[in-house]
Amino acid sequence: MSENHSPQTTYSISDLSKEFDITTRSIRFYEDQGLLKPKRRGQTRIYGLKDRVRLKLILRGKRLGFSLAETRRLFELYDADKNSSSQLHTMLELVEDKKSSLQQQMDDIKVVLMELNSAEQQCRAALEKQQAKT
Secondary structure, eight states: OOSOOOTTOEEOHHHHHHHHTOOHHHHHHHHHTTSOOOEEETTEEEEEHHHHHHHHHHHHHHHTTOOHHHHHHHHHHHHHOTTOHHHHHHHHHHHHHHHHHHHHHHHHHHHHHHHHHHHHHHHHHHHHHHHHHO
């Protein structure tokens, strides 16, 4: 698909599924969560450019560790305040929280790695003692 999308461009669920390499079930789940709001033509879902952009943002947020509730909150703020000042402040708070959480995880991983290295050294030393006895 071309990156030059006009506002009238529409997509089927399979178009979006292929473009973003996700299942149609995932897209329906995001719809059930209120994150996507396609139009309907009978049983057929018709996704617009706004839905496509939101899906892209959902997937980006997911990669960055944002929950769907956090993503929904940002969408709601954007919908309520198009100048997006409150959305940007909220986004900054979420980014700081994520960075802090990731830093804590990195610190925890370093401690666990040190403990594993110590346990490995103790096991190797014990094995060497056993082999020296035989």
